[in-house]
Amino acid sequence: MIAKELLKGSLKSIVLKLLSENDRMYGYELTQKVEELTEGKIKLTLGALYPVLHKLEKEGALETEAVQVNNRTRIYYKLTQTGNSTALEKIKELEEFVQTINILLNPNLGLQPCTV
Amino acid sequence: MYCLTNEQISFIEREVDNDEITYSHLRYELIDHVCCEIESQMQAGIYFKEAYDKIRNQSGFKGFKKIQTDTLSLIDKNYRIMRNMMKIGGMAALILLGFGTVFKINHWPGAGIMLLGGFFLMCFVFFPTALYVMNRESKMKGKNIVFASVFIGGITFMLGTLFKVQHWPGAGLLLMVGDVILLFLFIPSLLYYKMNSTADRKKRQVYLLGALSLMLFLGGSFFKMFHWPGAQILIITGSISLISVFLPVYAYREYKNSQHVHASFIYIIIAFMYFTLFETLLAMNVSKPLVSDYIHAEKMESSSTKQLDDFNQTNYNLLLNDSTVDQAKLLTLRENTNELCAYLQDLKIRLITRTEQVEAEQAGKLVDNIELLHNMTESKIPTQFMLGEYGKATELKNKIDEYKKLLTDYVQDNPATSEAISNILSTGLPSNYAEFYTSWEEAQFGNVFLSGDIGILSHIQYNLRIAENLALKSKQTSLNL
Structure with a gap:
């Protein structure tokens, strides 16, 4: 399991990335997808996911659509026009972040001490 | 895929509504999410209730809210x-x-x-x-x-x-x-x-x-x-x-x-x-009446007045036993003091009778228990009685002045006591009051509420007894008693 604190900053990017690859998704589907892709290492909780979804909707990156499924209302999210560019930006940002962290974690790459 | 029944869905709806979820479409999402989660758990063979409790526990003490x-x-x-x-x-x-x-x-x-x-x-x-x-x-x-x-x-x-x-x-x-x-x-x-x-x-x-x-x-x-x-x-x-x-x-x-x-x-x-x-x-x-402090002060003074009265009585007895004392003068003094005191008491009772609209007998009881007055903050009727058409304040002033004269005459051989008595029973307007009031009467009784008036009258009674006491003391000293 990945710790919540590590996940916090990149949650937005993860959501945008998933939505950019799928036409429309609903909350539960998102959590399932993440769990499936990461083989259970990342579990999005209710409490973490929905605030972010609503925030993105408020910012205009996402739009919603209500559909009746099994006697209940399901809210689907999809990227808007602006959302597409935001997604690209955010994904790029996350990639950079991961690379930078990698450098930090392996600072001696190619500079192994000589053993004479 | 297992599907929840309508009853199960409405149970979840009630639970979410219990937490008063009102923001936008969050309510639908939470209901749908919980339903999906339960459905997948039930697919794995877990009972509805157990699955629900599990999710509920995951979302923490404050829950959906x-x-x-x-x-x-x-x-x-x-x-x-x-x-x-x-x-x-x-x-x-x-x-x-x-x-x-x-x-x-x-x-x-x-x-x-x-x-x-x-x-x-x-x-x-x-x-x-x-x-x-x-x-x-x-x-x-x-x-x-x-x-x-x-x-x-x-x-x-x-x-x-x-x-x-x-x-x-x-x-x-x-x-x-x-x-x-x-x-x-x-x-x-x-x-x-x-x-x-x-x-x-x-x-x-x-x-x-x-x-x-x-x-x-x-x-x-x-x-x-x-x-x-x-x-x-x-x-x-x-x-x-x-x-x-x-x-x-x-x-x-x-x-x-x-x-x-x-x-x-x-x-x-x-x-x-x-x-x-x-x-x-x-x-x-x-x-609690705003005037409770007045009431307290009035009670203290009334009880002091009674004590002073007893004390003065013993002083009289002492003087009366002395053969050199002019007994007639002494008795007049005693009589006059008592008379003025009774007059003051009568004023208090009449004030109460008028303001409270009660019989004199009832007023006589109330005068010793002024905290029981209903209209203790009423000032119109008392002011009218003291200053208005009845002009009781002026009558009182004259009586005090008369009594003061009697008393100062009695101690004329002792100027210090005489002056003290004049001060205690002064009916003049203090200089610092002059810009607000035109007379002693107005300064004492102008627009004063009932319990305040009673307090002032009780204060005068107290002063009378003090003045009487000073006069008796002075006489005793002069006779070396």
Whole structure:
């Protein structure tokens, strides 16, 4: 399991990335997808996911659509026009972040001490 | 794939609604999410109830409500600021009030500042921000009236309390306005929207009961502050129905309706108790007559007068036993003092008879128990009696002057005592009063309320006995007794 604190900053990017690859998704589907892709290492909780979804909707990156499924209302999210560019930006940002962290974690790459 | 039945879905809907999720489409999402989760668990062979409890436990103590507050905090900057201010303000106010109380009890310096600061934080930071947050989280229709009335009424009421505690003028008015707003705007509007928002008949009955008893109670304290009749009965019925009928019924229904008790339920009960207690104490205090200090002083002086009278009697007896003393003169002195004292007593009784509209006999009893007077703050009738057409004050002044002459003549061989007596029984206008009043009568009895007049008359009685005592003392000294 990945710790919540590590996940916090990149949650937005993860959501945008998933939505950019799928036409429309609903909350539960998102959590399932993440769990499936990461083989259970990342579990999005209710409490973490929905605030972010609503925030993105408020910012205009996402739009919603209500559909009746099994006697209940399901809210689907999809990227808007602006959302597409935001997604690209955010994904790029996350990639950079991961690379930078990698450098930090392996600072001696190619500079192994000589053993004479 | 397993599909939940309609009953199971409506159970989840009720549970989510229990947490008052009102923001946008969050309610639908939470219901759908929980349903999906349960469906997948049931697919794996877990029972509905067990699956639900598991999810419920995952979402923590505050449950779905926390998701909503987190969402609002993330989206709305104002909400976030207000919420933080509410938390910090409430905390700081509590700490200040707590420490202030401890300091006050121990008479350490700074207690007043702390209590005042705590009070201000509570009133002007915690209360408005808490209302803002509640307003944001609620979806009640027409909630504006409810929130506006509780905001204005609450602030006015709290300001009134502050003014009262600090003895600033206008406290009564503020408390009255606050009470009226709470009583006639807030409670009815809240009741109206609560009644509209629920179809459950039993629930509506509980709301109605609560609102009615609260109104009875508030109305009672209102009556109490104004000394209107019936206050006691209103307060008693109101508080009894609040504490022994509404609270148990409400608590019972709350327990029955959900397996878990909301934290907010506990807050409601505590706030409720606090308010009830506080309001009762305040009503008692506000209704305490402003003139209680006068009454106290009057009682002290009356009892001193009686003691002085006894003391003087022994002095007379001592002097009368001496053969060189002019007994006739001495007896005249005694008689005159008693006469003037009786005249003063009669004035008091007549004042009471007129102002209270009672028989002389009843007034005679009341004169020794002026705290029982109903119209002790009435000033029109007493002023009319003392200064107006009856002009009793001038009559009194003349009598005092006559008596003073008698007394100073009696001690004319002792100028010091003579001067002291003149001072004690002075009927002149003190120089520092000259710019406000034109005469002694006006300075003493102009626009004074009933208990004040009685206090002044009792004071004169006391002075008479002191003057008499000085005269007797002087005589004794001159005779080397």
